[in-house]
Amino acid sequence: MENFNLDARQLARIEAVHRGFLYQHLYAAACLFKAAASGVTHVVVENDEDVELVLPGHRIYAQIKTRGSRLIFSDVEGALGRFAQIRDEHSAGRRSGTCQFVVVANTPLGPELAERAVKANWPRDVTLVYPGSGTPAAPLPEPWPTVDDAFDACRAAAESMPLGILAPETLVWKIAGRVMAASAGVEPNPGHAFVVDELPALFEQLVVQLQDFPAPPLRYRPQDKEPPLVSDQRVRLVVGFSGAGKTSWVSQTALHASNRLAYYDVADISGPALASSVARELAARMCGSRGGKLGEILLPGASGTEILIAIGRHLAEDGLTATVVLDNAHRVPAADLVPLVCASPQLRFLLLAQPNASTARIEATLGISSEPLLGWSNETAAAEGLSLGCHGDYTDYERVLKLTAGLPLYVQNALKIAAGSYEGDIDRLCTALEERTHVVETVQELILADVFETFNENERRAVGALSLSDVPLSQAEATTILKRTFDMEPAAAAGAFRRLRTTGSIQIFGVDRFKVHDAIRPLGRAFLVDCGADALKAAREVIRDLVMTALPLDHDRQRVFLLLRMLVALGNVKPLVQMATDELFHELGYMEEISAFLVEASASEAVAPEDRFWALDGLVFAHFKEGDDTDIRNKLDRMDALVRDNDLGLTERLAVGMKQMIFAARNKDVATVTKTMAELSRVLPQTPQHLRVAKYNYAHALFELGMMGECVAGTLDLVVEYYDELGLRLSDVMGNNPDKIWPLLKGDHSHTDDLKHLADSLDLQSKALKASGGNPGLAPIHAMKFYSMAQSLDSFVRVGQKLVDDFIGRNDYIGARDVIERNLxxxxxxxxxxxxxxxxxxxxxxxxxxxxxxxxxxxxxxxxxxxxxxxxxxxxxxxxxxxxxxxxxxxxxxxxxxxxxxxxxxxxx
Structure with missing residues (x-):
């Protein structure tokens, strides 16, 4: 068959970048299903046009367009130019036969294009087709509006074929996968062409391959960053607990792979017989219909290794490779896998296994590292929850993933329990699982109970005590936890860690940091609770002490959350209250973890008045930050009463006074604002630090009162003061990122508070300028820089979102997209x-x-x-x-x- 291409460089680019285009691939698949009955001899994909149909003496060129709105002339203008070039090739005799051109669209024509298409100057050999328009030639299917419609049409065509037990949708996906590979110039169709006479053999080959694989789930949801089924790596090992979705993943991805594939469950095959069993099955599958080649491979007396070598030789002659999937590979001795996987470079092996000591031996013997399946993402879990009638926000689903390690079977089961027993409320389900108050046993507990039962007492204790931590710990920290909780000696602890690592029950991070696998943690937590209240308390106390000691050196966000949980569980009021009064504590998003605890502490007579005051102060600060006035007046009145009734100090008086002033300003109560300002001025310490904080609060009150000019003036003075305090000039900040600004700061002490307050002042100034109709200029951008330097992440995002709105407001959409993509x-x-x-x-x-x-x-x-x-x-x-x-x-x-x-x-x- 003649195979033309006008531009070799264009073809190379297409082959390099062609990915997806599922509608187009399904359209080509539909053409393949119709080809034999309509006289087509070849179907060519992604050559000069998306799909080319070759008939005796005639060639149809089809350009496929998918759009979200009606087709317009600019959508087809380029195609018309290419059609003209191809027409010239036929007219000059450089291409034989007649030609016909079709633009296939999933949407109707726009009015202007429809008008053009019926004019006398429209090329008579170019037809525009769309859903409902009919088709200009028997080999061409009428287009469909959506990919779902396209798939349904292809499935209906596949149902008419004699495919035995193979599901028609399976064949559709395989054919679409072959089309995608051919579009990219990949074997076995590097020439981009399918020969229609060879299609029956292709269909038979796909049927034989796919009947080997387990049936994929009716509704498969992909895992996060799924690895490819086929790769250039000779031997791969994919590891996951039962429930991780290994078999579902491999059966689903097999539908879309264009390579030669075979699947074997080796759970019940004895090690010595493995090579022979797999080799003979593989020979029958791949060469059984190829004349005498099977006889050449299955020679009398040939060993399994010799058969595999012969299969590889015949694959090499055809320029092919094959991928063999071995499920339950952990059930086979590692040494027996060696002759199988080393027989031929044309055979690639994908081993699926559960984590245990055998899997570790496979890694060591074959010199490979295992690949984990990462489980479902938050979005995937939420989509599954929606389909089951559940409701929860992003944070709720993040908790589900923590509790289940994101393993599909466990997530799905947990969501079904939420739907059936908790009215679909994800938050209630997670709380019940975390507090061990759920009454329906999860699949996760049932399946992994067998794994937990294989642990000895030291291993169970290690999993139990370390299950309280969802962040990696060093081996020294983990050993300390076991020593103080169970009086376990370091050597015994190290032995337990080694054995748990081989079972996949602990995950290693870096050199010596590890944590219990999220899937195992619920069982470890249940074991620790069964060990009694003293053991649980001891484990919490030692984790608290270790994290607090390391926190100044390792201010890891997840470790802070771990510390907060330990403090709440132990009822340690004072450190929690101290944290809640720190502005950065709120900026980093920690408040939500302890707000309920602070509410309880602020109302308890058992808590010291000073601690109750600061608990209320933290809650009021959070209300102000979120723009939520709910119950602020009541909390401020309680704070004022605690100051008066318990003779609290000046710091407390200033704290409640400043917040009373801001709250009064929000309510446009000028008299109270004026009175409070005067009272605070009389007692305010005359230090630069106190004066700057007071000036900011006065400016904030002016803003709330609508006095924008005065607010701008006040914040301008503050910005100048903070620049001086930090040793910066405006030119130091203009055009520079934080990494260039850091070395310019004055002195070597921490400037976190000053950076945060400078950013606050710039932000307030920007809001006041905009409210008065002015232009804040670069103030919001500079505020984002200083928020970033102060690690005030919540304010960084908040100001960034407002900056995006500002860009949109002045029609700079590219700038808005840049801010949100590069920063937020x-x-x-x-x-x-x-x-x-x-x-x-x-x-x-x-x-x-x-x-x-x-x-x-x-x-x-x-x-x-x-x-x-x-x-x-x-x-x-x-x-x-x-x-x-x-x-x-x-x-x-x-x-x-x-x-x-x-x-x-x-x-x-």
């Missing part, structure tokens, strides 16, 4: 600021819409939909509002993108 998204995902993830991502969807990326915007909002039911009323309103705005932008595009004036370096006009 990495911060919230990297530090798992769960409370900010949904607001920032929904804002990102809107920014994408402003940039014209409507499909990406819709996809982002679709990924957030499962969380909607778990949000409060305000959060649900925000999502609905963002969704509505995206729809409006699609129908009524925004003004053009702002362009920098040419005199400032923008494009010349």
């Amino acid at each position: 998204m990495p911060t919230i995902t990297g530090l798992k600021l769960a409370g900010r993830i949904i607001p920032v991502r929904s804002q990102y969807a809107v920014v994408l819409a402003y940039c014209g990326a409507f499909d990406a915007a819709d996809a982002e909002m679709a990924r957030l939909e499962p969380y909607e039911g778990g949000l409060d009323a305000r959060g649900q309103w925000e999502l609905r509002n963002q969704r509505s705005l995206i729809a409006q932008l699609r129908e009524n595009p925004p003004p053009p993108q702002w362009q920098m004036p040419s005199q400032l370096g923008g494009p010349a006009r």
Whole structure:
């Protein structure tokens, strides 16, 4: 067959980057199903056009277009130019036969294009087809609106084929996978062409391969960052507990792989017989229908290794490789795998195993490292929860993943329990599992109980005590915990750690840091509780002490959360109250962990008045920060009463006075603000630090009262003072990132508070300027820099979101997208600021819409939909509002993108 290509470089680019395009691949698959009956001899994909159908003396060129709105002329203009070139090739005789051109679209034509297509100057050999338009040639299927419709049509075509027990949807996915491989110029169709006469053999080959594999789940949800089934690596080992989804993953990915595949469950095959059993089955599967080749391979008396060598030789002759999946590989001695996997470089092996000592021996014997399946992501768990009628926000699903290690079977079972026993409330389910008050035993507990039963007493104690920590600990820390909890000697502890590592029950991080696997932790926690209250308390106390000791050197966010949980569980009021009064504590998102505890402590007569006061102070600060006035007046009155009734000191008087002043300003109570200002001025210590804090609070009160000019003046003075205190000039900050600013700070002491307060002053100044109709200039950007340097992450994200809105307001959509992609998204995902993830991502969807990326915007909002039911009323309103705005932008595009004036370096006009 003649195989033409106008531009070899274009073909090379296509082969390098062609990925996905599922609608197009399914359309090509539909053409393959129709080919034999319609006289087509070859189907070519991604050559000069997306799909080319070759008939005797005739060739049809089809360009596939998928759009979210009606097709317009600019969508097809490029295709018309290529069609003209191809037409010239046929006219000049460089290509034989006649030609026909078709643009296949999933949406109807726009009015202007429809008008053009019926004019006399429209090329008569070019047809535009779309759903409902019919088809201009028998070999061409009529297009469908969606990928789902395309798949249904292909499945219906596959159902008419004599495929025995093979599910038609399985064949569709395999054919689509072959089309994708051919589009990229990958074996076994490097020429991009399918020969129709060879299709029966191809279908038979796929049937034989796929009948080997277990049936995939009816509704498969992919795991996070799934590895490919086929790779260039000769031998791979994928490890996971029962319930990790190994078999489901391999059976699902086999549907979309175009390579030769075979699957064997080796659980019941004896080690010495492994090579022979696999070799003979593999020969029959791969060469059974290829004339005399099977006889050449299965020679009388040939050993399993010799048969595998012969299979490899025949694969090499055809330029092919094959991937063999061995399930339950941990049931086979490692030494018996060696002759199997080393027989031929044309045979690649994927071993599926559960973590145990045998798996560790396989790694050592074959010189490979295991690959874990990472489990479901938060989004996937939320989508599954929605399908089961559950409701929860991002944080709730993060708790589910912690409790189940994200292993699909365990997550799914936990969500089913939530739906059946907790009215779909994910928060209630997680609380019950964490507090061990659930009454329905989970699949996770049932399956992993068998693993836990194989541990000796020291190993159980190690898992039990360390199960309280969800962050990696050093071996020295873990050994200390076991010594103080169970009086276990270091040598015994080390022995337990070694054995637990071989079973996969502990995960290693770096050189010597490890933690109990999340899937095992619930069983360890149950064991520790059964050991009695003294053991539980001792384990909590030693973890608390270790984390507090290391915290000044290792201010790891997850370790802080661990410390907070230990303090709450032990009822340690004072350190918690001290933390709650630290502004950075609120900025890093820790308040949510202890707010309920602070509410309880603030109301308890058993707690010292001073501690009750500061517990209330932390709660009021959180209310102010979130813009929530709920119960603030009551809390402030209680704080004032504690000061008066217990003769508390000046620090307490200033703290409650400043907050009373801000609250009064919010309520436009000028008299109270004036009175409080005067009272505070009389007692305020005349130190620079106290005066700056007071000036900021006065400026904040002025802002709340609507006195924007006075607020701007006050914050301007503050900004100058803080710059001087830090030893900075404005030119030091202009155009520089934090890493360039750090070395310029005055002295060598910590400037965290001053950096935070400078950022606060810049932020307040920006808000006041905008409220009065002014332009804040670079103040918001500089505030973000200083918030970043002070690790004030919550304010960093908050100001960043407002900056994004500012960019949108002046039609700089590219700038808005840059801020959100380069600054906000990495911060919230990297530090798992769960409370900010949904607001920032929904804002990102809107920014994408402003940039014209409507499909990406819709996809982002679709990924957030499962969380909607778990949000409060305000959060649900925000999502609905963002969704509505995206729809409006699609129908009524925004003004053009702002362009920098040419005199400032923008494009010349």
